[in-house]
Each structure stands twice: as C-alpha cells, then as structure tokens.
Amino acid sequence: MIDPIDRRILAELQADASLSNAELAERVGSSAPSCWRRVKALETAGILGPAVRLLDAAKVDCGVSVICNIRMRSHASDSTCAFEAFVHSRPEIMDCYSMSGDWDYLLRIVAPDVAGYERFLMRVLLGHPSVATASSHFALSQTKYSTRLPL
Incomplete structure (x- = not known):
C-alpha cells in the first residue's frame, strides 16, 4: 500500500529524478535512511522504473509528431x-495503444520532418504484412506534454 510519504516521494521524483537522497528526504519530511528504504521498496514493487532524462524533441531532429491510427488485416493472435x-523494434514509434472502436491501434510517431514521416509510413509501416491501412494526423503544436501521473 502506498502511504502519503510514498506519494510525496513519487511526486518529487516525477518532477526531478536527479534529486539526491538527502534532498528528497528533506522535501518529503523523512530521514535519509527511511527515504532510501522507501525508494528501494518502490523500485522492488515495480512502482518506480528507471530514472531517465527527457529530451527536447525538436533539438534532436524529432520535431514532427504524428498520431497514426492503424487498422489490421487480421485480428488473429499471430x-x-x-x-x-x-x-517494439521501431524507435520512431513512441507510444502504442490497442484501441476499441473503428481503429485497432493508435501510435504516436516522431520524425525529423514530414518527408521523413512519409518515408517511414510508405516504406516501413504500410509495408508490414499485418497493417491494412493507416490514418495520420500531424500535430501542429504541443499544447501540453507531461510524463507526471496525477498522484
């Protein structure tokens, strides 16, 4: 069970995963040894995953973000x-959701530009034998982006 101190730890680490254990303990009102044990327990429970650094997509040549709906040829397990x-093998595909409704999957794909996305779509994605059709929607701007879960 996650208690209020664990929730504060999770909130702080979502905001800044680079905090030292001492800084984290001070922010959540805990002793450093207790905070360390709690963080290790949250990792062991699979609640806390690896610490990562977030990148500015436009500055690393991934400035085009596309939401792509996929319809499968078959729903067979294979x-x-x-x-x-x-x-899972394609680094351009950032997120994938199995969907209810008219489309089978929803993907978020990044590319350096529209031409780069078109190459990926035509040569790679639509070339996959399981894919019947795709519908692409280009993000014009990013109004909100967050990796923080509401705790």
Whole structure:
C-alpha cells in the first residue's frame, strides 16, 4: 500500500529524478535512511522504473509528431503478436495503444520532418504484412506534454 510519504516521494521524483537522497528526504519530511528504504521498496514493487532524462524533441531532429491510427488485416493472435513485436523494434514509434472502436491501434510517431514521416509510413509501416491501412494526423503544436501521473 502506498502511504502519503510514498506519494510525496513519487511526486518529487516525477518532477526531478536527479534529486539526491538527502534532498528528497528533506522535501518529503523523512530521514535519509527511511527515504532510501522507501525508494528501494518502490523500485522492488515495480512502482518506480528507471530514472531517465527527457529530451527536447525538436533539438534532436524529432520535431514532427504524428498520431497514426492503424487498422489490421487480421485480428488473429499471430498477426497482433507480429505487429506488436514490430512496434517494439521501431524507435520512431513512441507510444502504442490497442484501441476499441473503428481503429485497432493508435501510435504516436516522431520524425525529423514530414518527408521523413512519409518515408517511414510508405516504406516501413504500410509495408508490414499485418497493417491494412493507416490514418495520420500531424500535430501542429504541443499544447501540453507531461510524463507526471496525477498522484
């Protein structure tokens, strides 16, 4: 069970994963040894994953963000497994959701530019044998982006 101190630890680490244990303990009102034990317990429980640094997509040549709906040719287990393995192998695909409704999957894909996305779409994504069709929606600007879960 996550208690209020654990929630404060999680909130602080979502805001800044580079905090030292002493800084984190001070911010959440805990002793450093207790805070360290709590962080290790949250890691062991799988609640806390690895610490990462977030990048500015435009500054690393990934400035185009596309939401792409996918319709599968078949919903057979081997087709979906093959498609999901393909998704995991492609670094351009940032997020993938299996969907209810008219489309089978929703992908968020990044590319350096529109031409780069078109190459990926035409040569790679639509070339996958499980994919019947795709519908792309280009983000004009980013109004909100967050990796923080509401705790």
